[in-house]
Amino acid sequence: MSSPDELLRIEGVRKSFPGVVALDDVDFDLRRGEVHVLLGENGAGKSTLIKVLSGAHRPDTGRVLVEGQEVQIRDAQDAARLGIATIYQEFNLVPDVTVAENIFLGRQPRRFGFIDTKRMEAEAAKLLERVGVDVSPSARVRGLGIAQLQMVEIAKALSLDTKILIMDEPTAVLTTEEVDRLFAIARRLREEGVGLVFITHHLEEIAALGDRVTVLRDGRSVAHVDASEPEDELVRLMVGRSIDEQYPRERPEPGQMLLQVRGLTRNGVFEGIDLDVRAGEVVGLAGLVGAGRTEVVRAVFGADPYDSGGVEVLGKKLPGSDVGAALNAGLGLVPEDRKGQGLVLDASVEENLGLVTLGPTSKGGFVNLASQRSSAARVADELAIRMAHIGQHVRTLSGGNQQKVVIGKWLLADSRVLVLDEPTRGVDAGAKVEIYRLINELTASGHAVLMVSSDLPEVLGMSDRILVMAQGRVTGELSAEEATQDSVMSLAVAANPGPNPEENEVEGR
Ligand SMILES: Nc1ncnc2c1ncn2[C@@H]1O[C@H](COP(=O)(O)OP(=O)(O)OP(=O)(O)O)[C@@H](O)[C@H]1O
Ligand SMILES: [Mg+2]
Incomplete structure:
Protein backbone atom coordinates (compact mmCIF):
# COMPACT_ATOMS: atom_id res chain seq x y z
CA MET A 1 0.00 0.00 0.00
CA SER A 2 1.30 3.44 -0.69
CA SER A 3 1.91 5.75 2.25
CA PRO A 4 1.12 9.48 2.04
CA ASP A 5 4.86 10.12 2.06
CA GLU A 6 5.48 8.03 -1.02
CA LEU A 7 6.34 10.06 -4.10
CA LEU A 8 7.44 7.39 -6.49
CA ARG A 9 7.32 3.62 -6.74
CA ILE A 10 8.85 1.38 -9.37
CA GLU A 11 7.78 -2.25 -9.52
CA GLY A 12 9.29 -5.06 -11.57
CA VAL A 13 10.73 -2.82 -14.28
CA ARG A 14 12.62 -4.54 -17.08
CA LYS A 15 14.45 -2.92 -19.98
CA SER A 16 16.54 -4.74 -22.54
CA PHE A 17 18.72 -3.60 -25.40
CA PRO A 18 20.04 -5.87 -28.14
CA GLY A 19 22.29 -8.34 -26.34
CA VAL A 20 21.88 -6.89 -22.82
CA VAL A 21 19.25 -6.83 -20.15
CA ALA A 22 19.98 -3.41 -18.63
CA LEU A 23 17.21 -3.61 -16.00
CA ASP A 24 15.69 -6.80 -14.71
CA ASP A 25 12.81 -6.83 -12.23
CA VAL A 26 13.85 -3.59 -10.53
CA ASP A 27 12.00 -2.25 -7.49
CA PHE A 28 12.58 1.20 -6.07
CA ASP A 29 10.65 3.75 -4.06
CA LEU A 30 11.18 7.38 -3.13
CA ARG A 31 9.61 9.34 -0.27
CA ARG A 32 8.96 13.01 0.19
CA GLY A 33 11.93 14.75 1.80
CA GLU A 34 14.55 12.07 1.30
CA VAL A 35 17.76 11.62 -0.65
CA HIS A 36 17.79 8.15 -2.16
CA VAL A 37 21.15 7.00 -3.50
CA LEU A 38 21.34 4.65 -6.48
CA LEU A 39 24.53 2.66 -6.18
CA GLY A 40 26.05 0.16 -8.57
CA GLU A 41 29.05 -0.77 -10.67
CA ASN A 42 29.62 0.68 -14.13
CA GLY A 43 26.94 -0.76 -16.37
CA ALA A 44 24.71 -1.90 -13.48
CA GLY A 45 21.75 0.02 -14.94
CA LYS A 46 21.60 3.25 -12.92
CA SER A 47 21.40 5.66 -15.86
CA THR A 48 18.96 3.39 -17.65
CA LEU A 49 16.66 3.47 -14.62
CA ILE A 50 16.63 7.23 -14.44
CA LYS A 51 16.06 7.42 -18.20
CA VAL A 52 12.92 5.39 -17.67
CA LEU A 53 11.82 8.07 -15.19
CA SER A 54 12.70 10.97 -17.47
CA GLY A 55 10.87 9.50 -20.43
CA ALA A 56 13.98 8.76 -22.49
CA HIS A 57 13.37 4.98 -22.34
CA ARG A 58 10.12 3.02 -22.19
CA PRO A 59 10.32 -0.05 -19.94
CA ASP A 60 9.53 -3.44 -21.53
CA THR A 61 7.48 -4.46 -18.50
CA GLY A 62 6.77 -3.23 -14.98
CA ARG A 63 4.94 -0.33 -13.37
CA VAL A 64 5.84 3.22 -12.40
CA LEU A 65 3.61 4.98 -9.84
CA VAL A 66 3.77 8.65 -8.92
CA GLU A 67 1.97 9.53 -5.68
CA GLY A 68 0.14 6.23 -5.81
CA GLN A 69 -1.10 6.57 -9.42
CA GLU A 70 0.26 4.37 -12.18
CA VAL A 71 1.73 6.58 -14.91
CA GLN A 72 3.13 6.28 -18.43
CA ILE A 73 6.16 8.48 -19.02
CA ARG A 74 6.49 8.70 -22.80
CA ASP A 75 8.71 11.75 -23.14
CA ALA A 76 10.29 14.68 -21.32
CA GLN A 77 6.99 16.60 -21.30
CA ASP A 78 5.24 13.76 -19.48
CA ALA A 79 8.03 13.72 -16.91
CA ALA A 80 7.85 17.48 -16.41
CA ARG A 81 4.09 17.35 -15.97
CA LEU A 82 4.55 14.76 -13.22
CA GLY A 83 7.08 16.99 -11.46
CA ILE A 84 10.12 14.89 -12.39
CA ALA A 85 13.30 16.74 -13.37
CA THR A 86 16.58 15.10 -14.34
CA ILE A 87 20.05 16.56 -14.36
CA TYR A 88 22.26 14.48 -16.62
CA GLN A 89 26.03 14.58 -16.69
CA GLU A 90 25.87 16.14 -20.09
CA PHE A 91 23.94 19.32 -19.53
CA ASN A 92 20.91 20.22 -21.56
CA LEU A 93 21.45 23.97 -21.69
CA VAL A 94 21.61 26.05 -24.84
CA PRO A 95 25.02 27.79 -24.85
CA ASP A 96 24.25 30.90 -26.86
CA VAL A 97 21.25 32.29 -25.03
CA THR A 98 21.03 33.77 -21.54
CA VAL A 99 20.66 31.99 -18.24
CA ALA A 100 17.09 33.29 -17.85
CA GLU A 101 16.10 32.13 -21.34
CA ASN A 102 17.47 28.67 -20.55
CA ILE A 103 15.51 28.44 -17.34
CA PHE A 104 12.25 29.39 -19.07
CA LEU A 105 12.96 27.79 -22.44
CA GLY A 106 9.72 27.25 -24.34
CA ARG A 107 7.59 28.91 -21.64
CA GLN A 108 8.94 32.47 -21.44
CA PRO A 109 6.53 34.92 -19.81
CA ARG A 110 4.93 37.12 -22.49
CA ARG A 111 3.49 40.61 -22.66
CA PHE A 112 1.48 41.74 -25.72
CA GLY A 113 2.78 38.67 -27.52
CA PHE A 114 6.43 39.45 -26.91
CA ILE A 115 8.75 37.77 -24.46
CA ASP A 116 8.71 39.81 -21.28
CA THR A 117 12.46 39.81 -20.67
CA LYS A 118 12.23 41.97 -17.60
CA ARG A 119 9.78 39.73 -15.82
CA MET A 120 11.61 36.61 -16.96
CA GLU A 121 14.92 37.88 -15.62
CA ALA A 122 13.35 38.95 -12.34
CA GLU A 123 11.83 35.50 -11.84
CA ALA A 124 15.09 33.83 -12.86
CA ALA A 125 16.94 35.98 -10.33
CA LYS A 126 14.64 34.72 -7.58
CA LEU A 127 15.26 31.10 -8.52
CA LEU A 128 19.01 31.62 -8.75
CA GLU A 129 18.96 33.18 -5.33
CA ARG A 130 17.05 30.21 -3.98
CA VAL A 131 19.85 27.86 -5.10
CA GLY A 132 22.38 30.38 -3.83
CA VAL A 133 24.35 30.86 -7.04
CA ASP A 134 25.88 34.15 -8.00
CA VAL A 135 25.11 34.25 -11.72
CA SER A 136 23.40 37.05 -13.59
CA PRO A 137 20.13 36.04 -15.34
CA SER A 138 21.28 37.98 -18.40
CA ALA A 139 24.66 36.20 -18.64
CA ARG A 140 25.22 33.87 -21.54
CA VAL A 141 25.43 30.19 -20.66
CA ARG A 142 28.55 29.66 -22.79
CA GLY A 143 30.86 31.48 -20.39
CA LEU A 144 29.80 29.58 -17.25
CA GLY A 145 31.85 26.99 -15.37
CA ILE A 146 30.57 23.48 -14.75
CA ALA A 147 29.37 24.11 -11.18
CA GLN A 148 27.45 27.18 -12.31
CA LEU A 149 25.85 25.22 -15.16
CA GLN A 150 24.69 22.65 -12.68
CA MET A 151 23.17 25.31 -10.45
CA VAL A 152 21.35 26.78 -13.45
CA GLU A 153 19.98 23.31 -14.21
CA ILE A 154 18.76 23.06 -10.62
CA ALA A 155 17.18 26.53 -10.82
CA LYS A 156 15.45 25.39 -13.99
CA ALA A 157 14.18 22.28 -12.22
CA LEU A 158 12.78 24.44 -9.42
CA SER A 159 10.95 26.67 -11.89
CA LEU A 160 9.13 23.54 -13.09
CA ASP A 161 7.68 22.89 -9.65
CA THR A 162 9.73 19.75 -9.30
CA LYS A 163 8.75 17.13 -6.75
CA ILE A 164 11.32 14.57 -7.82
CA LEU A 165 14.84 15.72 -8.65
CA ILE A 166 17.18 13.17 -10.20
CA MET A 167 20.92 13.80 -10.44
CA ASP A 168 23.25 11.45 -12.35
CA GLU A 169 26.77 11.72 -10.91
CA PRO A 170 26.51 15.46 -10.21
CA THR A 171 29.66 15.58 -8.09
CA ALA A 172 32.00 13.84 -10.56
CA VAL A 173 33.19 17.15 -11.97
CA LEU A 174 32.97 19.41 -8.93
CA THR A 175 35.62 20.67 -6.51
CA THR A 176 35.26 19.94 -2.79
CA GLU A 177 33.82 23.39 -2.14
CA GLU A 178 31.34 23.08 -4.98
CA VAL A 179 30.23 19.70 -3.65
CA ASP A 180 29.57 21.31 -0.26
CA ARG A 181 27.45 23.96 -1.93
CA LEU A 182 25.50 21.37 -3.94
CA PHE A 183 24.85 19.37 -0.77
CA ALA A 184 23.58 22.48 1.02
CA ILE A 185 21.07 23.04 -1.77
CA ALA A 186 20.06 19.38 -1.79
CA ARG A 187 19.45 19.49 1.97
CA ARG A 188 17.32 22.62 1.62
CA LEU A 189 15.22 20.97 -1.10
CA ARG A 190 14.84 17.88 1.07
CA GLU A 191 13.50 20.06 3.88
CA GLU A 192 11.01 21.54 1.44
CA GLY A 193 9.74 18.01 0.78
CA VAL A 194 11.40 17.33 -2.58
CA GLY A 195 12.51 13.72 -3.15
CA LEU A 196 16.01 13.41 -4.56
CA VAL A 197 17.54 10.50 -6.47
CA PHE A 198 21.29 10.75 -6.35
CA ILE A 199 23.90 8.71 -8.23
CA THR A 200 27.53 8.76 -7.17
CA HIS A 201 30.67 6.62 -7.23
CA HIS A 202 32.10 8.51 -4.24
CA LEU A 203 31.19 6.30 -1.32
CA GLU A 204 31.91 8.94 1.32
CA GLU A 205 29.11 11.08 -0.14
CA ILE A 206 26.51 8.45 0.67
CA ALA A 207 26.53 8.86 4.44
CA ALA A 208 27.10 12.61 4.08
CA LEU A 209 23.96 13.27 2.08
CA GLY A 210 21.87 10.12 1.67
CA ASP A 211 18.99 8.69 3.65
CA ARG A 212 18.50 5.34 1.92
CA VAL A 213 20.40 3.38 -0.72
CA THR A 214 19.20 1.04 -3.44
CA VAL A 215 21.96 -1.15 -4.84
CA LEU A 216 21.78 -2.31 -8.45
CA ARG A 217 23.87 -5.24 -9.60
CA ASP A 218 23.69 -6.62 -13.15
CA GLY A 219 20.44 -4.75 -13.72
CA ARG A 220 18.73 -6.08 -10.61
CA SER A 221 17.88 -4.25 -7.40
CA VAL A 222 19.75 -6.48 -4.96
CA ALA A 223 19.47 -4.45 -1.75
CA HIS A 224 17.63 -1.59 -0.11
CA VAL A 225 19.62 -0.35 2.89
CA ASP A 226 20.14 2.63 5.12
CA ALA A 227 22.71 5.22 3.99
CA SER A 228 24.55 4.79 7.30
CA GLU A 229 25.59 1.28 6.23
CA PRO A 230 29.42 0.97 6.41
CA GLU A 231 31.26 1.62 3.14
CA ASP A 232 32.82 -1.83 2.87
CA GLU A 233 29.39 -3.41 3.23
CA LEU A 234 28.06 -1.15 0.44
CA VAL A 235 30.96 -2.21 -1.78
CA ARG A 236 30.28 -5.84 -1.02
CA LEU A 237 26.62 -5.44 -1.99
CA MET A 238 27.60 -3.60 -5.15
CA VAL A 239 30.31 -5.90 -6.51
CA GLY A 240 29.19 -9.11 -4.83
CA ARG A 241 32.55 -9.59 -3.08
CA SER A 242 34.68 -7.58 -0.69
CA ILE A 243 37.65 -5.52 -1.78
CA ASP A 244 40.40 -5.99 0.76
CA GLU A 245 42.87 -3.52 -0.59
CA GLN A 246 41.67 -0.30 -2.16
CA TYR A 247 45.11 1.00 -3.15
CA LEU A 331 54.44 9.42 -24.38
CA GLY A 332 50.73 8.67 -24.01
CA LEU A 333 47.94 10.86 -22.64
CA VAL A 334 44.58 9.74 -21.32
CA PRO A 335 42.75 13.08 -21.40
CA GLU A 336 40.35 14.42 -18.81
CA ASP A 337 37.58 15.09 -21.33
CA ARG A 338 37.25 11.54 -22.61
CA LYS A 339 34.05 12.01 -24.57
CA GLY A 340 35.51 14.90 -26.52
CA GLN A 341 39.07 13.75 -26.98
CA GLY A 342 39.41 10.10 -26.27
CA LEU A 343 36.74 8.14 -28.10
CA VAL A 344 35.08 7.59 -31.44
CA LEU A 345 31.56 7.04 -30.17
CA ASP A 346 30.22 5.44 -33.33
CA ALA A 347 32.98 2.88 -33.61
CA SER A 348 33.17 -0.43 -31.77
CA VAL A 349 34.93 -1.20 -28.52
CA GLU A 350 37.50 -3.19 -30.48
CA GLU A 351 38.17 -0.39 -32.95
CA ASN A 352 38.51 2.16 -30.16
CA LEU A 353 40.92 -0.06 -28.27
CA GLY A 354 43.04 -0.30 -31.42
CA LEU A 355 43.10 3.42 -32.24
CA VAL A 356 46.58 4.10 -30.92
CA THR A 357 48.23 0.82 -31.82
CA LEU A 358 46.91 0.82 -35.37
CA GLY A 359 49.51 3.39 -36.46
CA PRO A 360 52.65 1.61 -35.15
CA THR A 361 51.54 -1.94 -36.04
CA SER A 362 50.56 -0.98 -39.58
CA LYS A 363 54.01 0.34 -40.50
CA GLY A 364 55.12 -1.18 -43.75
CA GLY A 365 51.54 -1.68 -44.81
CA PHE A 366 50.68 -4.60 -42.55
CA VAL A 367 48.24 -4.53 -39.73
CA ASN A 368 48.48 -7.59 -37.60
CA LEU A 369 44.74 -7.90 -37.18
CA ALA A 370 44.75 -11.19 -35.36
CA SER A 371 47.18 -10.08 -32.68
CA GLN A 372 45.40 -6.76 -32.34
CA ARG A 373 42.10 -8.55 -31.86
CA SER A 374 43.41 -10.80 -29.16
CA SER A 375 45.09 -8.00 -27.23
CA ALA A 376 41.96 -5.85 -27.45
CA ALA A 377 39.96 -8.75 -26.06
CA ARG A 378 42.50 -9.27 -23.27
CA VAL A 379 42.42 -5.64 -22.15
CA ALA A 380 38.61 -5.54 -22.33
CA ASP A 381 38.59 -8.58 -20.12
CA GLU A 382 41.15 -7.29 -17.62
CA LEU A 383 39.26 -4.03 -17.20
CA ALA A 384 35.96 -5.94 -17.03
CA ILE A 385 34.41 -3.70 -19.70
CA ARG A 386 30.72 -4.52 -19.63
CA MET A 387 29.46 -4.97 -23.17
CA ALA A 388 27.26 -7.29 -25.20
CA HIS A 389 30.21 -8.10 -27.50
CA ILE A 390 33.46 -6.44 -28.55
CA GLY A 391 31.78 -5.04 -31.69
CA GLN A 392 29.31 -2.96 -29.65
CA HIS A 393 29.40 0.77 -30.37
CA VAL A 394 31.03 2.78 -27.62
CA ARG A 395 28.10 5.24 -27.63
CA THR A 396 25.85 2.62 -26.08
CA LEU A 397 28.23 1.68 -23.25
CA SER A 398 27.58 3.06 -19.78
CA GLY A 399 29.57 6.15 -18.78
CA GLY A 400 32.10 4.30 -16.65
CA ASN A 401 32.67 1.63 -19.27
CA GLN A 402 33.45 4.32 -21.84
CA GLN A 403 36.17 5.54 -19.47
CA LYS A 404 37.61 2.06 -19.29
CA VAL A 405 37.84 1.87 -23.09
CA VAL A 406 39.95 5.05 -23.26
CA ILE A 407 42.27 3.80 -20.57
CA GLY A 408 42.47 0.38 -22.19
CA LYS A 409 43.38 1.93 -25.53
CA TRP A 410 46.43 3.57 -23.97
CA LEU A 411 47.41 0.50 -22.02
CA LEU A 412 47.57 -1.30 -25.37
CA ALA A 413 49.66 1.47 -26.88
CA ASP A 414 52.63 0.46 -24.75
CA ASP A 428 33.19 2.34 -9.84
CA ALA A 429 35.01 1.11 -6.75
CA GLY A 430 35.76 -2.37 -8.12
CA ALA A 431 37.03 -1.17 -11.51
CA LYS A 432 39.25 1.44 -9.82
CA VAL A 433 41.21 -1.34 -8.19
CA GLU A 434 41.58 -3.06 -11.59
CA ILE A 435 43.01 0.14 -13.05
CA TYR A 436 45.43 0.44 -10.10
CA ARG A 437 46.58 -3.13 -10.68
CA LEU A 438 47.26 -2.34 -14.34
CA ILE A 439 49.26 0.70 -13.23
CA ASN A 440 51.31 -1.64 -11.03
CA GLU A 441 51.91 -3.98 -13.97
CA LEU A 442 53.03 -1.10 -16.15
CA THR A 443 55.48 0.27 -13.63
CA ALA A 444 56.80 -3.18 -12.74
CA SER A 445 57.78 -3.62 -16.39
N1 LIG B 1 21.10 2.54 -26.01
C1 LIG B 1 21.70 1.41 -25.59
N2 LIG B 1 21.93 0.39 -26.45
C2 LIG B 1 22.52 -0.75 -26.02
N3 LIG B 1 22.93 -0.97 -24.76
C3 LIG B 1 22.73 0.01 -23.87
C4 LIG B 1 22.11 1.26 -24.23
N4 LIG B 1 22.05 2.03 -23.12
C5 LIG B 1 22.60 1.31 -22.12
N5 LIG B 1 23.01 0.10 -22.56
C6 LIG B 1 23.64 -0.97 -21.76
O1 LIG B 1 22.88 -1.15 -20.58
C7 LIG B 1 23.72 -1.44 -19.47
C8 LIG B 1 23.44 -0.48 -18.34
O2 LIG B 1 23.94 0.82 -18.68
P1 LIG B 1 23.77 2.10 -17.75
O3 LIG B 1 24.21 3.25 -18.56
O4 LIG B 1 22.40 2.14 -17.20
O5 LIG B 1 24.82 1.80 -16.57
P2 LIG B 1 25.21 2.71 -15.31
O6 LIG B 1 24.83 1.92 -14.09
O7 LIG B 1 24.66 4.06 -15.44
O8 LIG B 1 26.81 2.71 -15.37
P3 LIG B 1 27.91 3.90 -15.12
O9 LIG B 1 28.24 3.89 -13.66
O10 LIG B 1 29.08 3.41 -15.90
O11 LIG B 1 27.36 5.18 -15.63
C9 LIG B 1 25.15 -1.39 -20.01
O12 LIG B 1 25.55 -2.71 -20.28
C10 LIG B 1 25.02 -0.58 -21.28
O13 LIG B 1 26.01 -0.93 -22.23
MG1 LIG C 1 25.54 5.99 -15.81
Missing part, protein backbone atom coordinates in the same frame (compact mmCIF):
# COMPACT_ATOMS: atom_id res chain seq x y z
CA PRO A 248 47.30 -2.00 -4.02
CA ARG A 249 50.38 0.05 -4.95
CA GLU A 250 53.63 -1.93 -5.18
CA ARG A 251 56.65 0.32 -5.54
CA PRO A 252 59.55 -0.86 -7.68
CA GLU A 253 62.97 0.81 -7.38
CA PRO A 254 62.96 3.82 -9.74
CA GLY A 255 65.12 3.24 -12.83
CA GLN A 256 66.38 5.47 -15.63
CA MET A 257 65.04 8.96 -16.26
CA LEU A 258 62.19 8.78 -18.76
CA LEU A 259 60.61 12.21 -18.72
CA GLN A 260 62.27 15.46 -17.76
CA VAL A 261 60.49 18.81 -17.89
CA ARG A 262 62.42 22.00 -17.20
CA GLY A 263 61.12 25.53 -16.72
CA LEU A 264 58.00 24.89 -18.77
CA THR A 265 56.04 28.12 -19.03
CA ARG A 266 52.92 29.21 -20.81
CA ASN A 267 52.45 32.87 -20.12
CA GLY A 268 49.54 33.56 -17.84
CA VAL A 269 48.69 29.86 -17.44
CA PHE A 270 51.62 28.06 -15.78
CA GLU A 271 55.17 28.98 -15.01
CA GLY A 272 58.56 27.38 -14.36
CA ILE A 273 57.35 23.79 -14.15
CA ASP A 274 60.12 21.26 -13.34
CA LEU A 275 59.18 17.63 -13.36
CA ASP A 276 61.06 14.30 -13.40
CA VAL A 277 59.56 10.89 -14.00
CA ARG A 278 61.71 7.75 -13.77
CA ALA A 279 61.03 4.22 -14.96
CA GLY A 280 58.88 2.38 -12.43
CA GLU A 281 57.46 5.52 -10.84
CA VAL A 282 53.96 6.84 -10.35
CA VAL A 283 54.21 10.59 -9.95
CA GLY A 284 51.03 12.29 -8.75
CA LEU A 285 50.13 15.84 -9.76
CA ALA A 286 47.76 17.18 -7.12
CA GLY A 287 46.02 20.52 -6.74
CA LEU A 288 42.64 22.16 -6.89
CA VAL A 289 40.58 22.28 -10.06
CA GLY A 290 41.96 25.24 -12.00
CA ALA A 291 45.50 24.98 -10.62
CA GLY A 292 46.79 24.35 -14.16
CA ARG A 293 47.53 20.62 -13.98
CA THR A 294 45.65 19.64 -17.13
CA GLU A 295 47.20 22.57 -18.99
CA VAL A 296 50.70 21.41 -18.00
CA VAL A 297 50.25 17.80 -19.04
CA ARG A 298 48.64 18.82 -22.33
CA ALA A 299 51.64 21.04 -23.08
CA VAL A 300 54.07 18.24 -22.16
CA PHE A 301 52.25 15.95 -24.59
CA GLY A 302 52.33 18.58 -27.33
CA ALA A 303 48.56 19.03 -27.43
CA ASP A 304 48.92 22.69 -26.39
CA PRO A 305 51.77 25.14 -27.02
CA TYR A 306 54.13 26.59 -24.43
CA ASP A 307 56.26 29.74 -24.48
CA SER A 308 59.51 28.62 -22.90
CA GLY A 309 61.25 25.72 -21.19
CA GLY A 310 61.51 22.23 -22.58
CA VAL A 311 60.53 18.56 -22.46
CA GLU A 312 62.90 15.60 -22.81
CA VAL A 313 61.95 11.97 -23.18
CA LEU A 314 64.81 9.47 -22.65
CA GLY A 315 67.23 12.37 -22.92
CA LYS A 316 65.94 13.54 -26.30
CA LYS A 317 64.34 16.96 -26.60
CA LEU A 318 60.78 16.99 -27.92
CA PRO A 319 59.62 19.68 -30.31
CA GLY A 320 56.72 21.69 -28.82
CA SER A 321 53.14 21.34 -30.06
CA ASP A 322 53.79 18.06 -31.83
CA VAL A 323 51.62 15.19 -30.62
CA GLY A 324 53.02 12.86 -33.27
CA ALA A 325 56.57 13.38 -32.00
CA ALA A 326 55.42 12.82 -28.42
CA LEU A 327 53.74 9.56 -29.40
CA ASN A 328 56.81 8.35 -31.26
CA ALA A 329 59.01 9.22 -28.30
CA GLY A 330 56.82 7.01 -26.10
CA SER A 415 53.77 4.03 -23.97
CA ARG A 416 56.91 4.37 -21.84
CA VAL A 417 55.36 7.26 -19.91
CA LEU A 418 51.61 7.26 -19.61
CA VAL A 419 49.99 10.51 -18.50
CA LEU A 420 46.63 9.87 -16.87
CA ASP A 421 44.37 12.88 -16.28
CA GLU A 422 41.73 11.96 -13.68
CA PRO A 423 41.97 8.26 -14.57
CA THR A 424 39.16 6.98 -12.35
CA ARG A 425 36.61 9.78 -12.59
CA GLY A 426 33.23 8.09 -12.98
CA VAL A 427 34.71 4.63 -12.49
CA GLY A 446 59.75 -0.38 -16.60
CA HIS A 447 57.03 2.03 -17.68
CA ALA A 448 56.07 5.10 -15.71
CA VAL A 449 52.88 7.00 -14.93
CA LEU A 450 52.26 10.68 -14.40
CA MET A 451 48.85 11.00 -12.82
CA VAL A 452 46.70 14.10 -12.43
CA SER A 453 44.00 13.43 -9.89
CA SER A 454 41.65 15.44 -7.71
CA ASP A 455 40.80 12.34 -5.72
CA LEU A 456 43.06 12.88 -2.73
CA PRO A 457 42.89 9.36 -1.28
CA GLU A 458 43.83 8.05 -4.74
CA VAL A 459 46.81 10.42 -5.09
CA LEU A 460 48.01 9.47 -1.62
CA GLY A 461 47.37 5.77 -2.09
CA MET A 462 48.93 5.31 -5.54
CA SER A 463 51.70 7.91 -6.01
CA ASP A 464 55.35 7.36 -5.12
CA ARG A 465 55.96 11.11 -5.22
CA ILE A 466 53.46 13.94 -5.26
CA LEU A 467 53.91 17.35 -6.85
CA VAL A 468 51.35 19.88 -5.75
CA MET A 469 50.30 22.79 -7.97
CA ALA A 470 48.53 26.03 -7.13
CA GLN A 471 47.82 28.90 -9.50
CA GLY A 472 50.02 27.62 -12.29
CA ARG A 473 53.10 26.80 -10.20
CA VAL A 474 54.50 23.81 -8.40
CA THR A 475 54.23 24.73 -4.72
CA GLY A 476 55.88 21.64 -3.32
CA GLU A 477 56.93 18.03 -3.65
CA LEU A 478 56.18 15.29 -1.13
CA SER A 479 57.31 11.68 -0.92
CA ALA A 480 54.72 8.96 -0.39
CA GLU A 481 55.84 8.67 3.24
CA GLU A 482 55.50 12.34 4.12
CA ALA A 483 52.33 13.12 2.16
CA THR A 484 49.05 13.42 4.05
CA GLN A 485 45.69 14.99 3.20
CA ASP A 486 46.70 18.03 5.22
CA SER A 487 50.18 18.48 3.79
CA VAL A 488 48.86 18.22 0.22
CA MET A 489 45.93 20.55 0.85
CA SER A 490 48.07 23.23 2.47
CA LEU A 491 50.32 23.27 -0.63
CA ALA A 492 47.27 23.24 -2.91
CA VAL A 493 45.88 26.42 -1.40
CA ALA A 494 49.32 28.02 -1.01
CA ALA A 495 49.11 31.77 -1.50
CA ASN A 496 51.58 32.00 -4.30
CA PRO A 497 50.32 34.37 -6.94
CA GLY A 498 52.03 34.29 -10.30
CA PRO A 499 53.66 37.38 -11.79
CA ASN A 500 50.32 38.53 -13.10
CA PRO A 501 47.52 37.29 -10.87
CA GLU A 502 44.66 38.56 -13.05
CA GLU A 503 45.83 36.49 -15.95
CA ASN A 504 46.17 33.41 -13.83
CA GLU A 505 42.57 32.35 -14.28
CA VAL A 506 42.83 29.07 -16.10
CA GLU A 507 39.40 27.68 -15.39
CA GLY A 508 36.39 27.65 -17.68
CA ARG A 509 37.94 27.08 -21.06
